[in-house]
Amino acid sequence: MSDEAVYPVTDHFRNKALVDRDTYESMYQRSIEDPEGFWAEQAKRLDWIKPFSRVKDVSFARNDVHIRWFDDGTLNAAANCIDRHLEQRSGQPAIIWEPDEEGGENRVITYGELHREVSKLANGLKSLGVRKGDIVTLYMPMVPEAAYAMLACARIGAIHSVVFGGFSPEALSGRIDDGGSRVVITSDEAKRGGKTVPLKQNVDEAVSLCRESKVESVITLKHTGADVSFDANRDCWYHELVGKQSEDCPVEEMNAEDTLFVLYTSGSTGKPKGVVHTTGGYLLHTAITHEYVFDYRPGEVFWCSADVGWITGHSYVVYGPLANGGTTMMFEGVPNYPDVGRLSRIIDKYKVATFYTAPTAIRSLMAEGDKPVAGADLSSLKLLGTVGEPINPEAWRWFHQKFGKGQCPIVDTWWQTETGGILISPLPGATDLKPGSATKPFFGVKPALMDAEGNELEGATSGGLVLKDSWPGQMRTILHNHDRFVETYFSTYEGAYFTGDGARRDEDGYYWITGRVDDVLNVSGHRMGTAEVESALVAHDAVAEAAVVGCPHEIKGQGIYVYVTLNQDSSPSDELAKELKQWVRKEIGPIATPDVIQWADGLPKTRSGKIMRRILRKIASDEFDQLGDTSTLADPNVVDDLIEGHRVAA
Numbered sequence: 001m002s003d004e005a006v007y008p009v010t011d012h013f014r015n016k017a018l019v020d021r022d023t024y025e026s027m028y029q030r031s032i033e034d035p036e037g038f039w040a041e042q043a044k045r046l047d048w049i050k051p052f053s054r055v056k057d058v059s060f061a062r063n064d065v066h067i068r069w070f071d072d073g074t075l076n077a078a079a080n081c082i083d084r085h086l087e088q089r090s091g092q093p094a095i096i097w098e099p100d101e102e103g104g105e106n107r108v109i110t111y112g113e114l115h116r117e118v119s120k121l122a123n124g125l126k127s128l129g130v131r132k133g134d135i136v137t138l139y140m141p142m143v144p145e146a147a148y149a150m151l152a153c154a155r156i157g158a159i160h161s162v163v164f165g166g167f168s169p170e171a172l173s174g175r176i177d178d179g180g181s182r183v184v185i186t187s188d189e190a191k192r193g194g195k196t197v198p199l200k201q202n203v204d205e206a207v208s209l210c211r212e213s214k215v216e217s218v219i220t221l222k223h224t225g226a227d228v229s230f231d232a233n234r235d236c237w238y239h240e241l242v243g244k245q246s247e248d249c250p251v252e253e254m255n256a257e258d259t260l261f262v263l264y265t266s267g268s269t270g271k272p273k274g275v276v277h278t279t280g281g282y283l284l285h286t287a288i289t290h291e292y293v294f295d296y297r298p299g300e301v302f303w304c305s306a307d308v309g310w311i312t313g314h315s316y317v318v319y320g321p322l323a324n325g326g327t328t329m330m331f332e333g334v335p336n337y338p339d340v341g342r343l344s345r346i347i348d349k350y351k352v353a354t355f356y357t358a359p360t361a362i363r364s365l366m367a368e369g370d371k372p373v374a375g376a377d378l379s380s381l382k383l384l385g386t387v388g389e390p391i392n393p394e395a396w397r398w399f400h401q402k403f404g405k406g407q408c409p410i411v412d413t414w415w416q417t418e419t420g421g422i423l424i425s426p427l428p429g430a431t432d433l434k435p436g437s438a439t440k441p442f443f444g445v446k447p448a449l450m451d452a453e454g455n456e457l458e459g460a461t462s463g464g465l466v467l468k469d470s471w472p473g474q475m476r477t478i479l480h481n482h483d484r485f486v487e488t489y490f491s492t493y494e495g496a497y498f499t500g501d502g503a504r505r506d507e508d509g510y511y512w513i514t515g516r517v518d519d520v521l522n523v524s525g526h527r528m529g530t531a532e533v534e535s536a537l538v539a540h541d542a543v544a545e546a547a548v549v550g551c552p553h554e555i556k557g558q559g560i561y562v563y564v565t566l567n568q569d570s571s572p573s574d575e576l577a578k579e580l581k582q583w584v585r586k587e588i589g590p591i592a593t594p595d596v597i598q599w600a601d602g603l604p605k606t607r608s609g610k611i612m613r614r615i616l617r618k619i620a621s622d623e624f625d626q627l628g629d630t631s632t633l634a635d636p637n638v639v640d641d642l643i644e645g646h647r648v649a650a
């Protein structure tokens with residue numbers, strides 16, 4: 001072991017874990033040497049309608065990228081997440097829901113109830129004409145009905161496209177259009193931290209902005225009871241729709257490679273892309289990682305604090321835990337409402353065994369000292385987890401000490417919307433921990449580090465992180481755009497999937513993710529494309545040109561730093577800066593709100609007119625001594641002006 005602080009496997013996990021050190025080594029070896037055998041065996045954890053005979057049919061070759069797993073088998077994801085558990089667990093809680101308002105009425109949904117609710121909604125969707133292969137857009141609060149809606153789609157073979165409730169009407173309409181959805185499921189309002197978000201109103205606006213899709217039905221859940229406008233030809237209430245339906249809805253037989261869902265995520269260029277995940281591989285991957293990474297045992301309460309609008313919510317609030325017959329927590333609110341002790345009180349209230357959250361939440365609580373855990377018992381916790389961005393060792397130790405009482409391991413899980421589930425992570429019974437490292441690859445995962453010339457690097461080193469072979473949960477394509485899929489992920493390095501992340505590997509073979517090496521920002525663990533923010537900005541009348549980069553931010557990890565060149569007839573002012581921030585917020589959503597706006601008369605461009613972002617990133621990060629070669633700029637003088645402007649803006 002190298003000299004970094006190491007936290008060895010704890011006694012609790014050493015004796016009792018599902019996977020100990022030796023088992024990890026032997027299972028990992030097997031998964032790499034004989035992936036077909038390994039995954040064929042693991043696939044038995046799902047219930048298949050028709051068993052598969054082929055395990056894997058994959059090519060990463062640039063001229064023929066295809067990824068297929070179990071492609072002659074059939075199954076249904078909802079049946080795997082609900083029906084097959086009924087015999088043993090119909091009375092066991094499947095979902096525990098805690099409302100935004102502390103002390104408000106909570107809900108405990110058993111597997112029996114989940115089965116009834118999902119079946120009725122599935123029949124309701126059918127009654128509106130939804131058929132196998134149709135894309136249904138969900139724009140929902142963090143309430144059980146969001147999970148019902150996902151599973152109802154899966155039950156009848158419809159494809160869900162969940163859009164995070166924090167996205168603007170503009171962003172929502174783009175996603176409805178791209179998916180060609182005719183049906184949208186939403187709620188009157190969402191609640192977060194005592195505030196409300198007008199979801200139905202946003203849907204109305206989004207539908208009117210749609211250029212391609214003709215939305216025929218909007219199903220609205222009555223959640224806060226707010227007055228909302230209602231179009232009798234198009235709208236129906238959720239409770240009225242399901243009220244008239246039978247509780248019996250046979251499941252649709254789906255091919256393993258039929259699409260389960262589409263989820264939009266930001267890339268380094270262009271509009272967000274619709275990431276396509278399929279039924280068999282995705283479900284297997286979320287189930288196996290949920291069991292082994294979290295050492296999950298049925299009966300335990302598992303709490304992943306992500307919103308279902310993100311991949312983490314899909315995989316570890318809904319599909320993974322439910323595929324394993326688990327009890328999953330859903331929390332509608334935020335960590336600091338009504339005060340910063342909320343999360344620890346929820347852990348005590350429901351005896352949560354595993355708490356899986358984002359470094360940005362941990363950092364915001366850490367800033368409050370002991371308050372977030374004051375008076376809390378937290379003895380139900382056995383394991384902690386993080387996801388979404390690199391965790392700084394200081395935040396890791398604080399989480400470990402305050403929430404974990406020094407007893408609970410932290411699994412720092414690296415993965416992406418594209419990977420479907422966790423790919424690099426400790427296993428609590430097998431891996432000694434180093435704060436800040438995602439440690440070792442999961443079964444079947446072959447990471448490698450590459451240099452700029454495309455050569456694989458050996459030993460302790462840093463480079464671009466690629467995956468050399470497929471895993472079942474891998475995305476299959478970008479909706480309507482396989483060429484962009486190939487271009488984005490398989491053209492940087494021949495024959496490998498490029499993650500867009502950089503990483504370091506240490507002497508012990510541990511991976512340390514250093515962050516995105518492309519133009520994707522990671523703001524509070526949420527992905528944001530610089531190109532998206534730029535195109536929102538240039539849509540404003542006053543803006544001639546904009547360049548967006550990330551800057552270090554104590555709580556968010558990365559902040560959004562914007563360089564703006566104004567049109568000739570506009571001049572800089574604090575009001576205009578405020579207006580531009582509001583503008584981006586409205587165009588994309590609150591998560592895209594710029595942190596800093598710097599006025600720039602000129603941007604650093606090469607003689608061919610390309611903006612050199614490297615320089616802008618360094619200036620935004622106060623690293624003036626690391627600007628590198630600026631001699632190739634068309635006008636090297638802009639750099640001094642920008643540095644001066646940065647001192648004013650920051």
Ligand code: WTA
Nearest residue numbers: 387388389390412413414415416417513516
């Ligand atoms: C980053 C979230 C460091 C990474 C599941 C990745 C991480 C992007 C970690 C994907 C981690 C995620 N350590 N960085 N444990 N987990 N990331 O698609 O840059 O929202 O490429 O998926 O988050 O974000 P996405």
